[in-house]
Amino acid sequence: MTSPLLLPYEGPHLTLRNRIAMAPMTRGRADDVTGVPNPLTARYYVQRAGAGLIVSEGIWADPLGKSGPGVPGLVTDAQVAGWREVTDAVHAAGGTIFAQLWHVGRLTHPITLPDGAAPVAPSAVRIESQQVFTARGDVDHVTPRALTTAEAEGVIAAFAAEARNAIRAGFDGVEIHGANGYLIQQFLAENTNLRTDRFGGSREGRIRFALDVVEAVTAEVGPERVGLRISPDNPENEIAERDPRGTYRALVDALDPLGLAYLHVIERGAYQALADLRPRWSGTLIGNYNGPEATGQGAGEEALAAGLADVFSFGRLFLSNPDLPSRFATGAPLAPFDPATVYGGGAEGYVDYPEAPVPAIR
Numbered sequence: 001m002t003s004p005l006l007l008p009y010e011g012p013h014l015t016l017r018n019r020i021a022m023a024p025m026t027r028g029r030a031d032d033v034t035g036v037p038n039p040l041t042a043r044y045y046v047q048r049a050g051a052g053l054i055v056s057e058g059i060w061a062d063p064l065g066k067s068g069p070g071v072p073g074l075v076t077d078a079q080v081a082g083w084r085e086v087t088d089a090v091h092a093a094g095g096t097i098f099a100q101l102w103h104v105g106r107l108t109h110p111i112t113l114p115d116g117a118a119p120v121a122p123s124a125v126r127i128e129s130q131q132v133f134t135a136r137g138d139v140d141h142v143t144p145r146a147l148t149t150a151e152a153e154g155v156i157a158a159f160a161a162e163a164r165n166a167i168r169a170g171f172d173g174v175e176i177h178g179a180n181g182y183l184i185q186q187f188l189a190e191n192t193n194l195r196t197d198r199f200g201g202s203r204e205g206r207i208r209f210a211l212d213v214v215e216a217v218t219a220e221v222g223p224e225r226v227g228l229r230i231s232p233d234n235p236e237n238e239i240a241e242r243d244p245r246g247t248y249r250a251l252v253d254a255l256d257p258l259g260l261a262y263l264h265v266i267e268r269g270a271y272q273a274l275a276d277l278r279p280r281w282s283g284t285l286i287g288n289y290n291g292p293e294a295t296g297q298g299a300g301e302e303a304l305a306a307g308l309a310d311v312f313s314f315g316r317l318f319l320s321n322p323d324l325p326s327r328f329a330t331g332a333p334l335a336p337f338d339p340a341t342v343y344g345g346g347a348e349g350y351v352d353y354p355e356a357p358v359p360a361i362r
């Protein structure tokens with residue numbers, strides 16, 4: 001029987017060759033000074049163009065939103081030109097690619113930011129339990145500076161400008177990164193948002209920043225080209241959500257009428273986000289499980305069969321198996337990835353994972 005992952009998908013705004021998405025993965029190989037993608041990046045994504053949908057690595061919307069060395073931007077003309085080479089190559093290979101729009105908020109360091117600037121965040125709440133990777137190695141986090149209301153509005157405008165640049169660069173659409181403890185989730189979570197202006201306080205205040213980003217981006221490029229990624233109840237990066245069900249139901253209820261391209265839900269904590277949010281979302285839903293091991297084919301198939309998602313995204317397996325959809329189709333063995341070459345460096349561990357040998361015809 002054909003795997004449900006391999007069936008074409010026809011959604012309200014998305015037509016995909018299969019239901020396998022390549023999850024966004026930071027690879028840290030851009031030019032660290034210019035933020036322009038590596039010349040090998042087009043080849044890396046073309047190798048994975050068999051995905052129904054590629055979501056690019058997180059790309060910063062603002063220099064203060066950069067997480068660490070080698071993370072690309074989508075702000076300057078040179079960055080747009082660099083990404084244009086990538087999207088042209090992916091399209092020539094028959095693929096579909098969205099750009100992930102990213103601002104990391106407090107999850108960076110003055111070593112990474114222009115002129116040694118302090119990281120910005122909803123509130124001045126420092127990460128205590130982990131370090132941050134910089135060009136000088138792992139270092140302790142500093143206390144971020146709380147954005148003023150006007151500055152928060154400036155960041156929203158930066159997301160909209162990045163979306164405009166993404167379309168100029170030839171991306172088929174954009175995915176707003178609202179997950180994994182970065183800036184947007186720092187606004188959503190009670191422990192990182194201590195604000196008293198319209199972006200804080202009540203639940204309505206905490207979801208306001210995310211809603212304003214989505215509205216600004218959709219006004220710029222149209223809702224049918226906009227996805228949002230969320231990770232309810234994900235404790236990564238010192239996020240503690242007291243009421244994920246209440247927060248994300250309110251967020252999804254407010255977003256559903258907008259007619260977005262998709263909602264991309266990472267399930268990680270105790271809260272069963274896919275089961276809870278699926279009935280509240282009338283558009284395309286992309287599922288993702290973020291556990292200690294790379295998510296396998298069976299888990300994605302079960303999620304589709306249970307109606308929890310329309311499309312399922314795979315990260316780690318795609319990193320080391322460029323032809324993942326055809327391996328799922330043929331049952332070819334899956335290669336593990338080499339943790340030493342995940343971030344930074346050059347071709348090794350980036351564009352040299354081989355395709356599976358074509359099975360012999362008997």
Ligand SMILES: Cc1cc2nc3c(=O)[nH]c(=O)nc-3n(C[C@H](O)[C@H](O)[C@H](O)COP(=O)(O)O)c2cc1C
Nearest residue numbers: 023024025026057058289290293294295314315316
């Ligand atoms: C090397 C690496 C880099 C990642 N970078 C990003 C990123 O830039 N943006 C994002 O939303 N998620 C990022 N993730 C999370 C993945 O998109 C995905 O949610 C996670 O790997 C779980 O899926 P998997 O079990 O299929 O790997 C990253 C994961 C890995 C392994």
